[in-house]
Amino acid sequence: MGTVTTSDGTSIFYKDWGPRDAQPVVFHHGWPLSADDWDNQMLFFLAQGHRVIAHDRRGHGRSSQSATGHDMDTYAADVAALTDALDLRGAVHIGHSTGGGEVARYVARAKPGRVAKAILVGAVPPLMVQTPTNPGGLPIEVFDGFRAALAANRAQFYVDVPSGPFYGFNRPGAKVSQGVIDNWWRQGMQGAASAHYACIKAFSETDFTEDLRKIEVPVLVVHGTDDQIVPYENSAPLSAELLRNGRLKTYEGLPHGMLTTHPDVVNPDLLAFVKE
Numbered sequence: 081m082g083t084v085t086t087s088d089g090t091s092i093f094y095k096d097w098g099p100r101d102a103q104p105v106v107f108h109h110g111w112p113l114s115a116d117d118w119d120n121q122m123l124f125f126l127a128q129g130h131r132v133i134a135h136d137r138r139g140h141g142r143s144s145q146s147a148t149g150h151d152m153d154t155y156a157a158d159v160a161a162l163t164d165a166l167d168l169r170g171a172v173h174i175g176h177s178t179g180g181g182e183v184a185r186y187v188a189r190a191k192p193g194r195v196a197k198a199i200l201v202g203a204v205p206p207l208m209v210q211t212p213t214n215p216g217g218l219p220i221e222v223f224d225g226f227r228a229a230l231a232a233n234r235a236q237f238y239v240d241v242p243s244g245p246f247y248g249f250n251r252p253g254a255k256v257s258q259g260v261i262d263n264w265w266r267q268g269m270q271g272a273a274s275a276h277y278a279c280i281k282a283f284s285e286t287d288f289t290e291d292l293r294k295i296e297v298p299v300l301v302v303h304g305t306d307d308q309i310v311p312y313e314n315s316a317p318l319s320a321e322l323l324r325n326g327r328l329k330t331y332e333g334l335p336h337g338m339l340t341t342h343p344d345v346v347n348p349d350l351l352a353f354v355k356e
Contacts, residue, residue, distance in 0.1 A: 084165045086138075088149060092158050093142035094135035096166065098126050103196070104171040105354065106163070107134040108179030110202075111283055112238070112276040113267040114141025117176070120343045121350070128351060135162055137182070139275020141267065150278035152286045156185040163194055172354050174199040176339060177310060178283040181205055184319075187299075188291035199300045199350055202310055202336045205288035205319045214287075216314035223284045230277055238268040245308035248335030260340055292322035299326045300353045302346065304334030327353075 083091045095115055105125045107118040115134035122132040136143040138158055139150055149158075159182065163171065173195060175183030180203020187198045210217035229237040242264035244250040249261070268276070301323070303316035312330070320328035329349060334342055 083143075084135075084162050086158050086161045088146070089144075090138050090146045090149065090158070091144040092135050092138060092162055094133060094162060095122070096131070096133045097122065098131035099129070100131060102129055102131040103354075104131045104133055104166075104168045106159075106168065106171050106173045107132070108159070108173065108175035108182045109134065109137065109140070110177030110179050111279050112140060112271055113264065114270060116141070116263070116267055117340075121174070121339060121347060124343070124347045125351070125354075130354075133162075133166065133168070135159070136271075137179075137279075139279070140271040142270070145272035145275060147274070150275050151282050152181055152185045152288075155182045155282070156189060159186045160190070163190075169193050170196040172197045172199065174201065174350065175203060176201045177336065178204055178279065181283055181286060181288055184288045184291040184295070185286075187297065188294040195297050197298045197300070197354065198295065199302065199353060200316075200319060201302050201339060201346075201350075202304065202307055203301070203315065203319065204283050204286075204310055205292060205315065206322060207287045207289065208284045208310065208315075214314070218284070218311070218314075220284075223280050226280050227277055230273065230280075234273050234276075235265075235269065238265045242337075245336070247337040247341050248306055248308065250308075251306070251335075255341075260337075288319075289322060292319055292326075293324070296324055298353075298356075299323050300329060300350075301326055302329040302331065302349065304331045304336065304338045306333050307336045309336040 114136045180200040242261045301320045320326040
């Protein structure tokens with residue numbers, strides 16, 4: 081574990097496990113979490129002989145609670161600073177939710193040789209918010225509601241999200257894990273309220289259409305059809321169509337947090353794509 085300091089003085093925390101000469105797999109977490117959300121996948125890929133790396137986005141987890149830079153351009157620049165510092169080559173970048181947007185923006189701009197493949201899991205691209213050109217998006221009022229709930233009582237909001245829609249624990253017959261809920265809350269409360277508030281705009285209003293069109297490396301797009309956070313119909317199928325070398329993998333009935341609820345289903349598919 082270590083830190084990288086960006087050009088504006090922000091300290092980015094990261095984990096780096098495994099052989100330095102193995103192919104790197106870099107994980108990008110969702111909002112408002114941290115690198116810890118990838119523990120299962122990091123251990124899984126580590127056991128397969130990969131070098132695994134995950135960072136806390138600025139304002140999240142153990143990284144600096146910076147006052148500025150809570151936008152996708154800066155998030156991608158922070159990733160570039162990390163990959164430059166570690167001199168990662170031929171890496172696979174895997175992003176969940178907001179992290180999927182970060183991956184799209186970074187990979188579209190990455191230096192030649194840095195990236196071999198990418199995977200977007202329950203990811204926010206191409207664009208979450210409803211606009212005249214994106215009529216299937218979510219109304220801005222949804223995200224205004226997120227901001228209002230965060231400002232009013234962040235601690236309770238960070239119980240309500242994982243207890244309900246994030247993992248599908250609000251569905252009949254769901255196997256609810258209090259530990260998973262508590263861990264989501266722990267990660268969220270470790271970050272800065274101001275950064276999390278600003279990040280809502282970043283993940284909901286950033287248009288990744290041109291990023292997706294620019295990406296040349298193979299990209300696997302995976303999504304659950306019962307995703308209550310990033311609705312399936314207006315995300316994964318559209319992203320796959322925009323990519324030059326994209327592939328869509330759909331999981332019937334799985335939730336937004338399927339990496340945690342169904343790792344036994346998802347992990348082997350991620351590994352198979354990485355090893356192709």
